[in-house]
Amino acid sequence: MLMYVVRRLLQAVPVVIGTTFLIYFMVFAMPGDPILAMFGDKTPNQATYDALAAQYHLDQPFLVQYGLYMKDLFSGNLGTTFSGQSVGEVLARTFPVTLKLAAMAIALEFSLAVVLGLFAGLRKGKLFDNVTLVIGLVMLSVPIFVLGFLAQYFVAIKWGWASPTVGSDTSISNMWLPAVVLALSLFTTSMRLMRGTVIDTRSRDFVRTAYAKGLPGRRVIPVHVLRNSLIPVVTNSAANFGVLMVGATVTEGIFNVPGVGNTLYQAIIRGEGPTVVSFVTVMVLAYVVINILVDLLYAVLDPRIRYA
Amino acid sequence: MTQETTPVTDTAEPLVSIKDLEIGFQTGNGFVQAVKGVSFDIFPGETVAIVGESGSGKSTTATGIIDLLPSNGRITGGQVVFGGKDLTKASKQEIVRIRGREIGYVPQDPMSNLNPVWSVGFQVREAVLANNMAKNKKDADKRAIEVLQEAGLADAERRMKQFPHQFSGGMRQRVLIGIGLAADPKLLIADEPTSALDVTVQRVILDHLESLTREKNTALLLITHDLGLAAERASKVIVMYQGKIVEAGPSLDLLQNPQHPYTKRLIAAAPSLASQRLKSSKVSAVEAPQGDEIDLAAASAHRHEVVEQADHAGTPAIEVKDLTKVFSIRRGSFRSEPFTAVDKVNFQVPRGTTMALVGESGSGKSTVAKMVLGLETATEGEILIGGKDATALNREEMLAHRRRMQPVFQDPYGSLDPMRSIGSIIQEPLDVHKIGDRKERENRVNEVIDEVALPRTVLSRYPNELSGGQRQRIAIARALALKPDVVILDEAVSALDVLVQAQILQLLADLQEELGLTYLFITHDLAVVRVVADDVAVMERGKIVEHGKVEEIFSNAQTEYTQKLLDAIPGANIPLGA
Numbered sequence: 001m002l003m004y005v006v007r008r009l010l011q012a013v014p015v016v017i018g019t020t021f022l023i024y025f026m027v028f029a030m031p032g033d034p035i036l037a038m039f040g041d042k043t044p045n046q047a048t049y050d051a052l053a054a055q056y057h058l059d060q061p062f063l064v065q066y067g068l069y070m071k072d073l074f075s076g077n078l079g080t081t082f083s084g085q086s087v088g089e090v091l092a093r094t095f096p097v098t099l100k101l102a103a104m105a106i107a108l109e110f111s112l113a114v115v116l117g118l119f120a121g122l123r124k125g126k127l128f129d130n131v132t133l134v135i136g137l138v139m140l141s142v143p144i145f146v147l148g149f150l151a152q153y154f155v156a157i158k159w160g161w162a163s164p165t166v167g168s169d170t171s172i173s174n175m176w177l178p179a180v181v182l183a184l185s186l187f188t189t190s191m192r193l194m195r196g197t198v199i200d201t202r203s204r205d206f207v208r209t210a211y212a213k214g215l216p217g218r219r220v221i222p223v224h225v226l227r228n229s230l231i232p233v234v235t236n237s238a239a240n241f242g243v244l245m246v247g248a249t250v251t252e253g254i255f256n257v258p259g260v261g262n263t264l265y266q267a268i269i270r271g272e273g274p275t276v277v278s279f280v281t282v283m284v285l286a287y288v289v290i291n292i293l294v295d296l297l298y299a300v301l302d303p304r305i306r307y308a
Numbered sequence: 309m310t311q312e313t314t315p316v317t318d319t320a321e322p323l324v325s326i327k328d329l330e331i332g333f334q335t336g337n338g339f340v341q342a343v344k345g346v347s348f349d350i351f352p353g354e355t356v357a358i359v360g361e362s363g364s365g366k367s368t369t370a371t372g373i374i375d376l377l378p379s380n381g382r383i384t385g386g387q388v389v390f391g392g393k394d395l396t397k398a399s400k401q402e403i404v405r406i407r408g409r410e411i412g413y414v415p416q417d418p419m420s421n422l423n424p425v426w427s428v429g430f431q432v433r434e435a436v437l438a439n440n441m442a443k444n445k446k447d448a449d450k451r452a453i454e455v456l457q458e459a460g461l462a463d464a465e466r467r468m469k470q471f472p473h474q475f476s477g478g479m480r481q482r483v484l485i486g487i488g489l490a491a492d493p494k495l496l497i498a499d500e501p502t503s504a505l506d507v508t509v510q511r512v513i514l515d516h517l518e519s520l521t522r523e524k525n526t527a528l529l530l531i532t533h534d535l536g537l538a539a540e541r542a543s544k545v546i547v548m549y550q551g552k553i554v555e556a557g558p559s560l561d562l563l564q565n566p567q568h569p570y571t572k573r574l575i576a577a578a579p580s581l582a583s584q585r586l587k588s589s590k591v592s593a594v595e596a597p598q599g600d601e602i603d604l605a606a607a608s609a610h611r612h613e614v615v616e617q618a619d620h621a622g623t624p625a626i627e628v629k630d631l632t633k634v635f636s637i638r639r640g641s642f643r644s645e646p647f648t649a650v651d652k653v654n655f656q657v658p659r660g661t662t663m664a665l666v667g668e669s670g671s672g673k674s675t676v677a678k679m680v681l682g683l684e685t686a687t688e689g690e691i692l693i694g695g696k697d698a699t700a701l702n703r704e705e706m707l708a709h710r711r712r713m714q715p716v717f718q719d720p721y722g723s724l725d726p727m728r729s730i731g732s733i734i735q736e737p738l739d740v741h742k743i744g745d746r747k748e749r750e751n752r753v754n755e756v757i758d759e760v761a762l763p764r765t766v767l768s769r770y771p772n773e774l775s776g777g778q779r780q781r782i783a784i785a786r787a788l789a790l791k792p793d794v795v796i797l798d799e800a801v802s803a804l805d806v807l808v809q810a811q812i813l814q815l816l817a818d819l820q821e822e823l824g825l826t827y828l829f830i831t832h833d834l835a836v837v838r839v840v841a842d843d844v845a846v847m848e849r850g851k852i853v854e855h856g857k858v859e860e861i862f863s864n865a866q867t868e869y870t871q872k873l874l875d876a877i878p879g880a881n882i883p884l885g886a
Contacts, residue, residue, distance in 0.1 A: 205420040208376050212415070213435040213487055214408025217400075223434075224423050231425075303471040304424055 005292060012288040016281060020073075023280045024066050027271060034058070034271040038082050056274070069274060073281065079274035081267070087278045090263060095282065097170045098252070098259035102244035104175065105182035110237045112187040117194025117233070118226060124199050132195075136188035144185045148254040151181050165256040178255040182248060190236045197229040204228075231301045238294035242287045322349035323390070323495055323527050324373070330385035331365070331372045342368045344551035345386065350495065353525040355518075357542035357559070359535050359574065361805040362776070365551040367416075370497050370531050374411050375403050390495075409439040412488035412526075414517075416500040418480035422472035428483055429468030432456060432490060439491035451490070459486035460516050477669075478509035485517060492524055499531045506668045506832050507876035514541060514878075533805050535578050536835075537878035539563045547571050577810035578835075623695040624656040625794050625826035626663075626680060631689035633675050649675045651850035652689070657843070659793075662820065662827040664841035664858070666834055666873065672850040677798045677830045681715055682706055694793065711741050714787035718799035720779035724771040731767035734786050741790060756785040759822075760815060777808035781815065788819070798830045813840055835877045838862060846870045 035044065035052050044052070053059045057068050072079060078087035116136075120129040139147070155177055156164035162177040163169075201207065202225055210220045249261035256262070260279060267275040299305040331343040343365040350356050358366040371377050373388050373395065388395040390410070395403065407413070415421040422431060432452040433445070442448035449468070456464035459482040472480055481501060488496055498517065502510035518541060521528045532538050538545050539559040546556040547570065555568040566572045633650040650672040657663040665673045678684035680691055682698060691698040698709055714737070717723040724733055731753055738749045757764055760781040771779055780800065787795050797816070801809045817840065819825055829841055837844055837858065844861050846854040846869065854861060854870050865871045 203378065205415060205417060206423040208371075209413075209415055209421045209484070209487070210423070210434070212374065212376055212407055212413035214404060214406075214438040214491070215434060216404045216438075219434075219438075223426075228423065228425055302425060303427075304473045 005296070008292045008295070009288075012285065015288060016284050017070075019284045020070065020277050020281050021066065024069065024277050025062070027268075027276050028062050028065070030271050032271055034082065038270075069277065073278065078278040081275045082270060082272050087275050090275070091260070091278065091282055094258055094260045094263045097257060098245060098248065098261060100170065100172075101175055101179055101182070101248060101252070101257060101259060102241055104172065104179035105186070105244055105248075106237055106241045108179060108183035109187045109190060109240060110233070112183060113190030113194050113233060113237065114226075114230070116187075117191040118198055118221075118229070120191070121195040121198025121202070121229075122221070124195075129195070132191065136191055139184045140188040142185075144181070145250050145254060147185055148178070148181050148251050151177055152254060166258070167256055168258065170258070175255075175257065178248075178251050178257055181255075182244060182251055186240050186244075190233050190240070193236055194229060194233045197232055198225060201225050201228045231298070234297060234301060235294055238290065238297065242290040242294075245283065245286045245290065320351055323352045323354075324350045324529075325389040326369075326373070326386070327389065328386035329369065329372060329388065329396075330383065331368050331377065332382055332384050333378070334380045334382070341384070342381075342551055343372065346548070346551075346553055347386075348546055348553065348556060350527050350529060352494065352527055353522075354544065355521070355528040355530060355542045356544045356546065357530040357532055357538035358546045358548055359532055359538045360548035361533060361574075361807050363550075364548040366531050366533075366548045367499050369548070370499050370529060373497065373529075374407050374413060376407075376413065408435055408493065409491045410493055410495070412491070412493035412496040414481075414484050414488040414496065414498040414501045416503060418477050418484055418505070421484055422480055424472055427469050427471055428456075428475065429470075431472075432468075432483065432487055435487045435490040441491050452486075455486040455490045456483065458520060459483065459489065460512070461486070478505055478513065481505060481509075481513055482516075485513070485520075489520060489524075489526070493526060495527045495529065496521060497529045497531070500533070501530075502537075503533065507834065507878075508668055508872055510878070511876040534878055535563065535574050535806070540878050547574065574806060577806045622659060624692075625659045625694060626655075626657040626828060627690075627692040627695075628653055628655050628676070628680070629690040629692070630654060631676065631679060631691060632687045633672070633679060633684065634687045648850050650679070653847075653850075653852050655843075655845050655852065655855065657794075657826055657828060659826055660820065660824045661842040662829055662840055663843045663845065664829040664831060664837040665845050665847060666831060666837055667847035668832060668873075670849075671847040673830050673832075673847050674798055676847075677715070677796050677828065680828065681713060681796055682709060707741065711790050712792050713794040713796065714790060714792040715796045715798060716780070716783045716787050716800040718802055720776050720783055720803065721771075723783055724779055726771050728770070729767065730769055730771070730774070730782055733771070733782065734767075734789050737786060737789050743790070752789060756788045759788060759819065760785045775808075776804055777811060780804060780808075780812055784812075784815065784819070788823070791823075792825070794826045794828065796828045796830070799832070800829075801836060802831060802833060809836070816840065833877075834873050846873065 034056075035049055035058065038052070050059070057065045060068065069079070076088075078091065080086050081090060116132045120132045123129050152164050156162045163174055166175055166178065207220060207224050210224045211217075215223075245260075248257075248259065249265050251257070252259045252262040253265065260283065264276065264279045267279065326349070327347050329343055329346045330341065332339050332341045346365070346369055348356070358369065360366045368377065368381065372381070372383055373390075375383075375395070375398075377383075383396045386396065390406065393402070395406065398406070422428070429449065429452055432455055433448045436442050436448045436451045436455065437445075442451045453464045453468065456467075461467065461479065461482050467475075472483075475483065485498075485501070488498070496517075501517065502513050505513065514537070517528070520526070528542075530538065530542055535545075535547075539562070542559050544556065545559040545562050547554050547562070547568065549568075549570045555562060555566065555571045562571065563575065566575055631650055631653045632648065635647045635649055636645065653672075653676060655663065655665075665676060667673045675684060679686045680693075680698070682701070686699050689699070693709065693713060696709075701709055728736075734753045734756060735749055738744070738752055743749060744752070753767065754764055757767060762778065762781055762785070766774065766778070766782075771782070774782065783800075784795075800816075801812050804812060813836070816827065820827060827840075829837070831837060841858050844856065844858050845852045846861070846867070848867075848869050853867050854865065861870060862874065865874055
């Protein structure tokens with residue numbers, strides 16, 4: 001078990017190096033001069049320009065820049081943004097916000113998927129099944145920015161049930177609308193997975209055995225059908241969580257959530273190589289860790305799985 | 309062993325009385341009637357067996373009694389009277405109360421009938437608690453351990469927390485028997501309780517079931533496709549065919565003096581009841597009474613001479629010398645230890661003959677088959693196919709080698725790709741080995757489909773549209789497409805019904821005669837060995853413990869292990885009337 005975790009973490013090392021290299025290269029290759037961009041309309045004098053270039057290692061060849069950056073990264077220095085803030089501090093401020101939003105969204109997505117999927121599976125082909133399918137497909141096919149703007153306009157602005165933007169107050173009561181939007185955009189696949197597994201599990205031999213023991217349906221369904229059906233759904237939802245940790249950029253933008261997606265987007269626009277790479281590194285690590293946790297969770301849910 | 313269950317006198321009230329029971333299924337092709345008016349009684353403490361091929365409605369009848377039909381099944385008529393009440397009209401609550409408590413159920417496949425995510429203890433305890441056999445969890449645990457010990461799991465206490473996948477098939481079946489008997493029901497329905505198990509395990513399980521039900525005076529309804537087993541275990545046998553009872557009566561009478569032609573066919577097809585080597589039906593047609601009925605017993609006389617004439621002097625088709633396979637198996641997280649699955653095995657199979665490799669699961673017989681096929685590398689030893697060493701081949705040689713040797717596997721449902729048509733399945737080996745042009749390949753496919761006696765129309769169909777027996781014919785056709793010299797049959801008939809099994813065995817005998825094939829027949833079923841093989845090698849824990857002509861082994865087994873396997877053939881000792 002411990003060996004398995006260590007091995008998986010070691011596997012993450014080449015992943016982190018590979019992704020940071022690619023990202024660093026892409027930021028490097030982006031058109032435009034980041035130092036000039038910092039000054040906007042004004043042009044800095046040559047001495048200032050050179051000093052800044054030296055500070056950010058921009059006067060060095062690409063590989064040297066990358067090497068220096070990685071050296072800093074592994075010694076715990078994530079560098080500074082162009083506006084002078086420490087990247088580490090920015091991360092420490094934005095990451096918990098994204099984590100919270102993602103956790104809220106996934107909790108909601110998972111509950112929706114399990115409850116709706118279970119009943120859709122038990123009522124296969126009936127009205128409830130068809131209605132949830134149609135709603136699910138609509139949510140899946142509508143682009144998230146449409147869903148986001150609609151929710152913002154109707155729920156927040158027109159009806160006043162939520163604040164239209166999140167801003168600095170990142171409490172649950174202030175962030176529920178973007179969480180709902182994210183959950184709605186994601187729950188369909190988990191729900192359909194749940195429905196399919198429930199239908200499949202219900203016809204399994206061990207369910208018949210459970211009935212043959214004399215168990216009533218109100219025990220067989222939760223203990224033998226629901227419990228077994230959760231395995232793939234948990235995996236799917238956890239994978240969704242990983243996606244959210246990295247990519248709620250659009251939703252964070254619409255609702256002005258001060259999370260990593262939003263900050264990363266702006267850093268990319270400004271061509272801030274170190275900031276972008278630091279963020280991506282942390283995201284990659286978060287994704288890897290979440291996936292390890294998912295795999296471990298899998299072993300908890302399914303006793304047949306053994307890690308060695 | 310044969311007739312120990314004592315039928316209660318006719319004056320007693322029947323425990324269950326089934327009257328004109330009709331059950332049907334809603335399918336894609338409309339409503340199909342599976343059980344068409346079945347009536348029989350089971351008296352307290354009595355063992356009744358229902359025998360029939362798959363699709364005869366025997367399992368449907370059994371599950372219909374306690375409303376465990378699949379969701380598309382429905383009782384359309386008749387009565388199941390139990391304790392003065394008609395179960396077909398009982399409410400859901402009443403049925404739930406009767407299940408487990410009054411009528412226990414032991415299902416067919418121990419592999420799929422326990423929930424993989426709950427511990428064995430949890431699942432037995434559930435049965436105890438559901439039927440109010442214990443007041444609290446602690447009592448329930450005690451009772452669960454008791455139940456498992458009764459079912460033959462001596463170390464039940466230690467194993468309560470283990471999960472089903474940590475149990476062998478036989479152990480799981482004991483757990484299921486324990487669950488079925490947890491609440492001391494008055495009737496136990498056992499639906500093919502041992503057909504997924506090794507013969508020796510089967511015997512132990514059935515003995516146990518018999519003594520348990522006798523002790524507690526539980527009535528037993530035994531569903532089986534094996535007439536020998538039914539006759540050995542039950543006092544009354546009911547033969548079902550196409551949803552109807554065609555014959556019923558005291559088991560020995562029925563076996564020795566069958567009235568209905570279907571019962572006669574079943575008896576003739578049961579390898580456990582037949583006695584001699586099967587030969588090509590073309591040879592036996594002269595003496596065989598009816599043309600299309602397959603009689604394993606009758607069709608096996610002169611094979612002996614054929615084998616004698618076989619080219620014993622020439623190079624054997626398969627020769628294995630000191631074949632050894634060592635696996636390293638994991639013990640804990642870090643350690644692994646060597647495990648010798650096959651230990652210095654030697655044998656020869658002369659051209660045109662059949663050698664059976666017999667043993668319980670885990671004896672290493674399938675590993676030998678895999679090594680001979682080149683699907684597994686040998687740790688040590690030599691495999692000579694037609695005199696050529698098959699252990700040290702490069703890719704090209706391996707391809708040529710495989711052309712001469714083809715496998716047929718056990719599960720006709722799992723071994724055919726469901727996404728491909730039958731024609732393309734049979735043609736694939738020809739494509740892989742680049743045999744002839746398109747036209748020639750098509751001709752060859754038509755040829756082999758004729759050889760396995762299927763209509764050419766099946767070529768455009770898909771595996772799921774065929775029955776198990778038809779699929780196994782397809783698997784054989786695929787194996788034959790390349791005109792191999794050697795066919796390795798790995799439990800090729802074990803998953804089939806007796807009647808279908810008899811047909812396939814007959815087909816194999818015919819093909820051997822016609823094409824001069826050499827068979828290596830891997831099986832756990834000695835009853836089948838007797839009708840198909842010339843030589844037999846008995847394997848135990850990786851070693852061949854006994855080797856010789858089939859007649860010699862059967863009449864004069866040298867080792868205890870072989871004798872144990874022979875004794876385990878159900879119904880072997882029942883004297884048959886002609």
